Amino acid sequence: MALSKDELKAAILEKAMTAPKPQLYVKDFYACDPDAKPRDVKNAANDLVKEGKMDFWSSGSTTMYAAKGRAKDEEHR
Amino acid sequence: MPKHDTPLLDELEKGPWPSFVTDLKRQAEKKPECFDILGQLELSFKDKITHWKHGGIVGVFGYGGGIVGRYSDVPERFPGVAHFHTVRLNQPSSKFYSSAKLRDICNLWEKYGSGMTNMHGSTGDLVLLGTTTPNLEPLFYELTHDLNQDLGGSGSNLRTPECCLGRARCEWGCYDTQDLCHTLTMHYQDEIHRPAFPYKFKFKFSGCPNDCVAAIARSDFAVIGTWRDDIRIDQAAVKGYITGEFAPNAGAHSGKDWGKFDIKKEVLDLCPTECMWMEGDTLKIDNSECTRCMHCINVMPRALRPGKQQGATICVGAKAPILDGAQFATMTIPFIEVKKNEDGEFAEVVEVIEKIWDWWMEVGKNRERVGETIMRVGLPTFLKVMEVTPAPQHVKEPRSNPYVFWQADEVEGGWDRDVKEFRKRNAQ
Numbered sequence: 283m284a285l286s287k288d289e290l291k292a293a294i295l296e297k298a299m300t301a302p303k304p305q306l307y308v309k310d311f312y313a314c315d316p317d318a319k320p321r322d323v324k325n326a327a328n329d330l331v332k333e334g335k336m337d338f339w340s341s342g343s344t345t346m347y348a349a350k351g352r353a354k355d356e357e358h359r
Numbered sequence: 360m361p362k363h364d365t366p367l368l369d370e371l372e373k374g375p376w377p378s379f380v381t382d383l384k385r386q387a388e389k390k391p392e393c394f395d396i397l398g399q400l401e402l403s404f405k406d407k408i409t410h411w412k413h414g415g416i417v418g419v420f421g422y423g424g425g426i427v428g429r430y431s432d433v434p435e436r437f438p439g440v441a442h443f444h445t446v447r448l449n450q451p452s453s454k455f456y457s458s459a460k461l462r463d464i465c466n467l468w469e470k471y472g473s474g475m476t477n478m479h480g481s482t483g484d485l486v487l488l489g490t491t492t493p494n495l496e497p498l499f500y501e502l503t504h505d506l507n508q509d510l511g512g513s514g515s516n517l518r519t520p521e522c523c524l525g526r527a528r529c530e531w532g533c534y535d536t537q538d539l540c541h542t543l544t545m546h547y548q549d550e551i552h553r554p555a556f557p558y559k560f561k562f563k564f565s566g567c568p569n570d571c572v573a574a575i576a577r578s579d580f581a582v583i584g585t586w587r588d589d590i591r592i593d594q595a596a597v598k599g600y601i602t603g604e605f606a607p608n609a610g611a612h613s614g615k616d617w618g619k620f621d622i623k624k625e626v627l628d629l630c631p632t633e634c635m636w637m638e639g640d641t642l643k644i645d646n647s648e649c650t651r652c653m654h655c656i657n658v659m660p661r662a663l664r665p666g667k668q669q670g671a672t673i674c675v676g677a678k679a680p681i682l683d684g685a686q687f688a689t690m691t692i693p694f695i696e697v698k699k700n701e702d703g704e705f706a707e708v709v710e711v712i713e714k715i716w717d718w719w720m721e722v723g724k725n726r727e728r729v730g731e732t733i734m735r736v737g738l739p740t741f742l743k744v745m746e747v748t749p750a751p752q753h754v755k756e757p758r759s760n761p762y763v764f765w766q767a768d769e770v771e772g773g774w775d776r777d778v779k780e781f782r783k784r785n786a787q
Binding site for chain 1: 413414415416418421422423424426427428445513514515516553554555556557558559717720721723724725726
């Protein structure tokens with residue numbers, strides 16, 4: 283059974299904060315709830331960005347998600 | 360910011376062509392950071408490597424696209440371009456601007472950016488080149504509130520949809536490209552601004568098979584106008600071309616004397632399926648063999664027109680990357696009527712799009728375009744997902760189509776049949 287939206291957001295944030303890589307593709311969050319539809323996972327991740335708990339990281343051609351503070355700009359690399 | 364010596368770039372100002380180097384030097388009088396663009400580019404020419412880094416968490420609040428972070432890797436030498444982010448603006452359908460709108464955009468960009476633009480990016484966006492992180496939010500606020508203009512797509516988003524001039528300027532438009540482009544842009548605002556996909560996804564809309572926006576070569580989802588009845592022929596106008604009353608190609612190649620128009624040489628013999636011939640003074644077309652190449656219609660626009668039953672063909676999976684191989688789109692839906700329903704939506708087109716997305720979001724690998732996913736799993740699998748019955752037109756050519764994989768239930772006896780028995784029969 284699919285998680286509730288709040289549970290899904292909590293699972294996504296947990297993964298974003300603990301994954302070895304600071305930036306994750308949206309598909310990497312699908313495993314947080316195998317029963318959820320990809321769009322629901324995307325919407326939950328986007329909500330976390332709106333709430334200021336996650337950031338988008340974009341190379342220009344690809345976009346990834348990162349827990350707030352984990353991703354770095356190219357400026358700092 | 361000081362001027363830099365740019366002997367290599369100065370070479371690009373020689374010759375009869377307009378030069379971006381001259382433009383940058385002129386702009387640098389107002390915006391000194393443009394001297395640093397020139398300096399850094401000169402250094403790149405010497406070092407034979409780019410000195411731009413791109414990517415990061417730059418953007419405007421709530422948007423996961425539209426801004427591409429760009430930084431110099433030699434900021435101490437060129438501080439004016441230490442941050443030099445790119446901003447993509449969603450262009451109006453067919454790029455119809457008023458001059459007042461262009462002035463407003465340029466004025467805003469002079470205020471918040473370098474003033475340098477790229478008209479237009481390959482996705483059709485108006486590209487504003489070079490601003491700093493603190494300027495992004497104020498720029499975005501004025502752009503959206505004062506100019507009623509939005510950002511375009513970047514990253515793993517739906518990219519800014521693009522269309523040809525369509526029926527606004529062209530008699531061959533088989534559907535209203537501008538309407539479809541604008542309606543889908545509004546319908547999919549979330550997908551344009553917030554990353555949803557394994558990788559980028561592009562829509563392009565061409566009104567006829569001339570495909571002026573190169574949708575079949577560049578877009579994941581190409582909607583190309585077509586017709587399914589017969590090409591309309593005005594036999595009197597055909598005679599007019601033969602007698603020289605009308606200039607072929609609407610006079611497009613009239614700068615040189617090509618001699619008398621020869622319908623056999625210039626039209627009939629160039630038909631790729633050889634489906635045209637003359638019977639006396641009458642032009643005949645075997646429309647069942649026509650592949651919509653548009654050559655005859657382009658050469659004799661007064662005499663030939665697309666048929667009356669108009670709609671579009673949907674091709675899926677093109678890409679034109681800098682690295683790795685370019686790929687043409689695969690014809691998936693041979694014909695679809697492009698009509699709005701009572702809710703003002705192109706429901707049939709939306710249904711096709713969302714079938715593709717639902718499947719690709721699930722099955723596509725990270726950084727895999729939908730065309731690559733189709734190549735990986737095979738066209739028959741994709742056609743099953745799309746609930747499309749395979750047709751001969753889906754096959755590139757017999758026995759060499761890399762997509763075709765038989766399923767056990769499609770073969771008599773499945774995989775368990777007696778091969779020796781089969782060979783015996785086959786040998787007879």
